[in-house]
Amino acid sequence: MTDPQGPLNFVSAVPATxxxxxxxxxTQPATPLPEATRERNARLVETYAERLxxxxxxxxxxxxxxxxxxxxxVTLSMENTVLAELAARHLPQADFLFLDTGYHFPETLAVADQVEARYRQKLVRAKPxxxxxxxxxxYGLNLFATNPTAxxxxxxxxxxxxxxxxxxGWIxxxxxxxxxxxxHTPALDIDPNGRLKISPIVTWTLEKTNEYIAEHDLIVNPLTTQGYPSIGCAPCTRKVENGADPRSGRWSGFAKTECGLHT
Structure with a gap:
């Protein structure tokens, strides 16, 4: 892997057409859920969100x-495979879903291949x-540099x-x-399309996550041991100093901390 540290040094952007x-x-909009399913999901959140x-x-x-x-x-970033292991034990009928953006580190893509080989669940690779x-x-060369939100x-x-x-719903x-x-992320929520949004490790720290990985001998993304506690697309991910916000290496140089999936 080429270490992308230092100032962003992108090829000069080509004007967008x-x-x-x-x-x-x-581009497909989100598929609407049947009204009865939306209502059921809303009732589940109203009833159980606080206790969970x-x-x-x-x-x-x-x-x-x-x-x-x-x-x-079960959405997997392939930063780690904790959710894959937990789902294999507790939600064996759920599919795995990986956003294959076209910009991932080779190490991340290798983890996806290993997950597909290790677990019985179907791995859906969602591509742009x-x-x-x-x-x-x-849209012009290196849109991630000129308009990362787009x-x-x-x-x-x-x-x-x-x-x-x-x-x-999605995990x-x-x-x-x-x-x-x-x-203040809830463990149980509903997304704008009426789907359940379930976050089982919401209370975990990075230390607990790493302990679970070691305890269960999980597939490890090697970048997590090289200063990348939060891994996104390769052009927009930087190493993080010890003790810093784990996501401070994402979109370095931009006033941006989220990709839009959770906001």
Whole structure:
């Protein structure tokens, strides 16, 4: 892996031929849930969100298995494989879903391959509508440098919406200690499309996460041992100083801390 430390040094941007605010033709909006499912999900959140707020991961996932009759997707960033292991034990019928943005570190893609080989669950690889060269040609070279919000929208937010169609909810790896913005993240929530949003490790610290990885001999993304406690796309991820906010290496140099999936 090429260490991308230091100031951002991108190839000079090529002017865009299309406004980045305009998504490519064929972009699919989020598939609406049936009204009865939306109402059921809302009732589940109203009834159980408070009691699950500080619950353990196993309790939350067992609750999901018991109370959510529809299919769930376990979203995996491949930063670590804790959610894959927990879901294999507690939600074996759920699919895994990985946002394959086209910009991942090779190490991250290798973890995805290892997850697919180790676990029995189906791994759905959600890809953007445009390849990286197609995006460069249409929106200008290195959109992640000129308009990272638009790049994240087209390569993460919109693909997730398109691929979430079959599912009544999704399992996330959000943790409250990731950043101040996530300090009050609920364990059970509902997203703007009416789908359940379940975060079983929301109370975990980075130390507890690493202990679970070691205890269960999980697949490890080697970048996490090289100063990258939070791993996103390669061009927009930097090393983090010891003791710093784990997400401070994301979108270095920009006033941006979230990709839009959770905001």
């Amino acid at each position: 299309v406004d980045p605010a305009v998504s490519p033709a064929g 707020y500080d619950a353990g991961a196993e309790e939350i996932l067992d609750w999901a298995r018991e109370h959510v009759p529809g299919p769930l997707a 509508l445009l390849s990286v060269p197609e995006q460069d040609a249409r 790049c994240c929208r087209m390569r993460k937010v919109e693909p997730l919406a398109a691929y979430m169609g079959p599912y009544d 996330t790896g959000l943790r409250r200690d990731d950043s101040p913005l996530r300090a």
